[in-house]
Amino acid sequence: MFEQVFCAGQEDWQPRPVDERLVEPAAELLAQNAEYFSRIGQPLPGPRDVVEDLAALPPGMTAESKSYLLVYHKGQPAAVLDFVTGYPRPSCGFIGLFVLAKPLHRQGLGAQLLHLLEQAARGCGLDSLRLGCYAANLPGAAFWEKQGFAVVEERTLQETSGEHLLLVMEKSI
Numbered sequence: 001m002f003e004q005v006f007c008a009g010q011e012d013w014q015p016r017p018v019d020e021r022l023v024e025p026a027a028e029l030l031a032q033n034a035e036y037f038s039r040i041g042q043p044l045p046g047p048r049d050v051v052e053d054l055a056a057l058p059p060g061m062t063a064e065s066k067s068y069l070l071v072y073h074k075g076q077p078a079a080v081l082d083f084v085t086g087y088p089r090p091s092c093g094f095i096g097l098f099v100l101a102k103p104l105h106r107q108g109l110g111a112q113l114l115h116l117l118e119q120a121a122r123g124c125g126l127d128s129l130r131l132g133c134y135a136a137n138l139p140g141a142a143f144w145e146k147q148g149f150a151v152v153e154e155r156t157l158q159e160t161s162g163e164h165l166l167l168v169m170e171k172s173i
Contacts, residue, residue: 006120015069032102040134041161093121095131135165
């Protein structure tokens with residue numbers, strides 16, 4: 001249901017579910033953000049990583065609860081969004097990935113897109129949004145805080161690139 005209401009009625013924004021035809025454009029958009037991936041100690045993602053992300057689900061969730069979208073703005077690829085409804089609680093939505101095309105940074109478009117996501121989430125009966133932000137991603141943490149998200153937990157992650165502090169952030173919508 002989320003995919004049907006996300007950006008509904010918007011002329012400038014069009015979400016498209018990522019399938020085999022959109023794997024490459026999604027990977028290209030993600031790779032524009034080399035600084036982000038460097039900051040969190042991960043290599044630039046490629047098409048194989050997008051395919052893996054498409055299949056990845058939080059514990060106890062099904063594919064029907066997940067939307068993995070390439071979002072277009074005025075006809076151009078603008079963002080990759082991974083969103084799970086009903087996680088970690090039935091009334092919460094989880095933002096697994098929210099990456100804006102590098103040329104669109106600092107224009108207010110990320111906030112605009114988040115507002116549309118919030119509207120869609122409320123339309124699906126959700127009352128809050130949650131995400132994980134790497135503490136090393138200072139610009140990302142600042143963006144989420146500016147949008148009203150607050151840290152509710154800190155977790156240490158053991159990844160192949162080393163140990164990372166993850167800020168679990170949440171916002172009531």
